[in-house]
Amino acid sequence: MSPSSLWQSIKAYAAHDDPLVATANTIALVVVSNQPFYPLYLYWLVGPDVAPSYWLFLSTPLFAAVPAISRLNTVAGRVLLPLAGIANTMLSAKAFGVASGVEMFLIPCVLIGFVVFRPSERIIGLAIAGLAFLVFTMLHGNYGQPVHVYTPEEYASFVKLNATSVGTLTAFVGLLVAGLISQRGGT
Template sequence: MSLIARFNDAMAALKAYAHHPDPRVATANFFALLVASNQPFYPLYVYWTVGPEIGPTAWTFLSTPFFLAVPALSRWNTLVGRAMLPVAGIANTLLSAKVFGVASGVEIFLVPCAVLALLIFRPHERWIAAFPLAGVCFLAYFVLHGAYGAPFHLYSEAQYAALLRLNMMSAGGLTAFTALSFSTLLAEAEAAGSGKAAGGGIARD
């Protein structure tokens, strides 16, 4: 089997693993696998932008199994599966803040975690999942910022500036992609509603 064929098979398997009949759940699954697939490249990003001291990045891999488990959990319970996405993200962010120090700006990842928590749950699920998880993001920053103690590795001022830029760009890109994905999901729902209305009078939920 050729390398291209194997790659296509792997992509098909990942797509099947992330698939779910509920578009909101499928989107959460996709984001979980996206983050997990990007984590192996984070040491390279740090190497290229910060320097050769990439040892501390190994700690970020502790969260990878939890991101990978999101689609499997969603098949068992969609609420638990979706909740695992921001939970894994929050845990990874807090651990990274301890590992790298708050000067790295890694706490900015609490923003996309909060945004995801507010978007992946339906209105009737907000008080049991969305609001508490988003609240944890804000509470973690206000309570833990400056209270992590000494980081596992101290970088120079220039290296921390580079880490800050890297994390700001990564978190900003993830937040923007989250907004774009859910905007597309909303547009598809509106198009489907318009189709129902045109085909059968007033569309009802």
């Protein structure tokens, strides 16, 4: 399969007549495409012990399934995206420890929960935000010993990496939403 036909297949998989569904599908596939690079980012920016990051691939099928689920039920597909993100964040907090700053990924999960639902579906976004808040308040500091304990210097690098990743994902979601607003005739 040529790169061009692969790209066309990915675009077709993400496509949907409902722009909010297409947005959720795009976000999910961007996350999927970035997950294989996370161990490399860890190696380059944190240190050589990247084995705990392999646990995070457990969430890849959830993100990859968002467009397929959306074809069956648009609400379920859009709900799956932030729920997969929350689950991935919880798994990451256990793998790396909360000192890694990985819980910051709950922020884009909340944002996604608010922006991929219509005003008539606002209760879903509020429930997702509430779940993210509960996960943070109830589990922060209660994950037990991480899979691997990093040095204070490595954790400082981890926080920088995760803050940059969260900022990038949040900005990407913002750009997608700005595009939706512009399509609706907003200025």
